[in-house]
Amino acid sequence: MSRIVRQSKFRHVFGTANKKEFTYDNVKVSKSAWDSNKVKGNGTFVGIMWEARGGGSFAVLPNEQFGKVPADQGLVTGHKGAVLDIDFNPFNDHVVGSVSEDGNARIWLIPEGGLGKSNLNDPAQNLIGHRRKVGTIDFNPTANNVVATSSADMTVKVWDITTGDAKLTIGNHTDIITCAAWNRNGSLVGTTCKDKKARIFDPRSGNVTLDVVAHAGVKGMRCTFLGDRELFATVGFGKTSDRQLAIWDARAAGEPLHLSTIDTASGILMPFYDNDTGIFFLGGKGDGNIRYYEIVNDSKLIYYISEYKSATPQLGMALRPKTACDVSKCEVVAVLKACVSHVEPISFQVPRKSELFQDDIYPPTAGPTPGVQADGWFAGQTGEPVLVSLEGGFVPPERPAFEVAEVKAVDDGPQTEAELRKAYEDLKNRVAYLEVELSKKDLEIQQLRGQ
16 A cells, blocks of 8 residues: 655755764853753854853853863853853844843843953843843844843843833733743744743733643743744643643634644753744753654644754753854754753754755745844834845844943933833832842851851
8 A cells, every 4th residue: 555755845854963073062051950941052153051150151152163162261250140041132143141040131242253261241231120030031033132031020021222121021920931932023922931821922012812721730831933824832741741742823812723742751842943944843851862843834733754863961952043054065954952061063954965055945034134123113113034045155244233322311301200100110120139139148147157
């Protein structure tokens, strides 16, 4: 009996890890119990959350700095608590944001060529406003200098990083937020929370389009939008601690369009989606393998492709932007895999014999040009990804300068009631943060006296 084989350009995609001499070795990947990806990358740098005693730090290495990282490698320091997440600005490779247990988010400007042996202690901008530790940071994919952070104070704040102002605050959650993600055009934010719910909301209007119990298990959940398909994927655990994948209609609440059990392992799943190929990746923390699927426009939605296997367990992963892929090797996705003492690049390729540019697997992709500026986005404009062609190799345009807006003097003139109320709220948040810090120091003093 003949068997019908599903037609797909990506049925034979395979993953290959770099040789040891082309990995980032001798690194100290953070051992923090907080669920994060541990690593981020762009076309210029690799960011690695660093294991540090006293305060928090992370490394930013040039992409070509393979091999053993020197013991005196310069780090980005300045946080008083452990760094819990980092993210690069998609429109300026040298701008990176970080969040920490100290309750603050910070924006850093990486010098040309990286840090070398010098630590970077002074941030370009401080984002102060959350009352407890800040767990996630995500740059808007189309709006320049707009970033979202989520905190254990159960809020999501959206900031203009040039002014350092939290322009929007969403407080719809009833427990700690475990994951936050923008949709493809940066108009919606999806979150998962320890209250077992997944939510999608418009941060500018406050409208909620999805508010559902996604997974019944008590362990951590993650989420991601599936590109321009208006689908939303969540991963979590069922009642019997089996790992699950659910796909939802991002436009309306209801039952999941797809729900499947992955396996019974205990590590939290990390979902990633490549919009250009429709390939969806699932990597489990503590696993050595990475499963990948194809998302299609039919009733089944998702088809298993294959699995990248490795004996080395991963602490975290990240996808590089498509503009960082090597089109001469038919590389369609570039992954960074964070292990205990090294970060391993993995190349996913489509086997092709021809050396010509394969335009069927490389459609125009999102480039490093913003679709809208921060002021326009907060005023209600929605940008779309500005697409670029990868034929002939991608040449990045000149990156825009990152300039922090001048802080207004106190005696600039009469203030409106709205400005006074905002200043009052900002001051109140700052006082609450300082009260928490004082309580910590008081506890430390008492512990020292007890010894």
